[in-house]
Amino acid sequence: MDRLLAIANQKGGVGKTTTAINLAASLAHLGHRCLLVDLDPQGNATSGLGLPREGDSIYQALIGKREIKELIRPTGVPNLEVIPSQIELIGAEVELVSLWARESRLASAVVDVVSQYAFVLIDCPPSLGLLTVNALTAAHGVIIPLQCEFYALEGLAQLLRTIKLVKARLNPRLEVVGLLLTMFDPRTTLCHQVEREVRGRFGDKTFRTVIPRNVRLGEAPSFGKPVLVYDPTCRGATSYLDLARELLDREGGH
Amino acid sequence: MDRLLAIANQKGGVGKTTTAINLAASLAHLGHRCLLVDLDPQGNATSGLGLPREGDSIYQALIGKREIKELIRPTGVPNLEVIPSQIELIGAEVELVSLWARESRLASAVVDVVSQYAFVLIDCPPSLGLLTVNALTAAHGVIIPLQCEFYALEGLAQLLRTIKLVKARLNPRLEVVGLLLTMFDPRTTLCHQVEREVRGRFGDKTFRTVIPRNVRLGEAPSFGKPVLVYDPTCRGATSYLDLARELLDREGGH
């Protein structure tokens, strides 16, 4: 497969990290080798998998100091490895500005490892700055987690514009793989309204799988484990497993 | 009073915009003139109050093209005015880097309007870049909205470090006014654990008022209204009114 997917949305708190960790862990559980790249200075994907946010990180690869191969860490979950983030990454947004080929630093760094994995997933920070642009420039596709809220819908147009710009100028193969509805609470009309609007506007581009609001997804990171390991039978775990299967169906055509 | 407060937390989706809009509206409702500055390129505070995200915005004041006085807009809520955001603000993070006194552009821009309001509140984007640093450099105090989740606690140390740095080098009067627990769901043990941890560590710096998870807070922005106008009797509205009263008590000492 060797598919490289960015998990991106500049709106904060929509479930990017939760999707990156639990989709990667689900694909790994189904037997596919996965690499998760934590491109967010907050380092939530790193700590959510129980790794320390110290030592070398993706930052060193972006500024050309380390090979990506040297930064890969095991996670304790079979078939899942991670490239951690570190607080220095905060400076990268500004430091990258003056470097050559600043938008494609990540793309050229990952090129020699992508073929060793079925999937490489990139967790993005809540912004459309140079870190997210690097992820979009490196990626084959983008998964857009979307909370069923008003503000989440508002930001979508800007995100899709940015994806179009990256596709036109930096990465012609970039496609939107799918929009993923997250933290869905069927008791609220707001969620149903947003779902109707998103499926109406984006049709098949919207994953059939919907991730329900489930407190176990919020608890799992404090134990440094994906939800599939923390509580395999909860709805949070089964919904991300469903998402992994749906993604494999969609990607199967490639 | 003329207090200038930043609403900041680099963790995404913790309730910064919801707090900025509804605290400002509650203070206005209690008879205090308020100005809300939308410093987030997403422009959620602008649209959450029913204003268009077009035309001139705080961006023009940061780069020195417009006076802040010219950017003030009415909101339809008595005693509440807003300085809107606009998508150009996305570029400001990078553009400000090379300007003189880049950290204090906002501080020098607001200085002639602060005295006309009892409170000026600044809604910050989910990052610790130059926009948030500008807000911290201009502010008397910081309110830190905190979701009762694991990742929210994780980012706190980095935010407090940044506040300390700004206080030491750019703005000696900067204080943490309080940590505000948001989206609190009493049915989950996670929320109670986080509350115990935060009150244990920060004591009186934690507001007594806790904002419950309440779907009306998510619905109100789609009508362009603060929750106090959209549904004055709901728990979301009464909790922000309580917060405003508690803030007035705390600030009363100044």
Ligand SMILES: Nc1ncnc2c1ncn2[C@@H]1O[C@H](COP(=O)(O)OP(=O)(O)OP(=O)(O)O)[C@@H](O)[C@H]1O
């Ligand atoms: N389906 C869900 N049900 C319940 N809680 C969830 C769910 N998905 C995510 N969460 C929790 O909601 C919070 C926000 O999710 P997450 O951190 O994954 O979003 P994000 O988009 O990565 O945020 P940021 O913009 O800060 O990077 C986290 O505390 C997470 O544990």
Ligand SMILES: Nc1ncnc2c1ncn2[C@@H]1O[C@H](COP(=O)(O)OP(=O)(O)OP(=O)(O)O)[C@@H](O)[C@H]1O
């Ligand atoms: N107490 C609450 N109960 C229910 N929903 C809430 C509450 N507070 C905020 N929300 C909703 O949760 C989402 C996140 O809140 P909000 O946008 O205010 O956070 P933020 O910190 O400003 O996000 P960002 O980091 O993107 O700026 C919004 O859709 C908002 O309507």
Ligand SMILES: [Mg+2]
């Ligand atoms: Mg995240």
Ligand SMILES: [Mg+2]
């Ligand atoms: Mg906001």
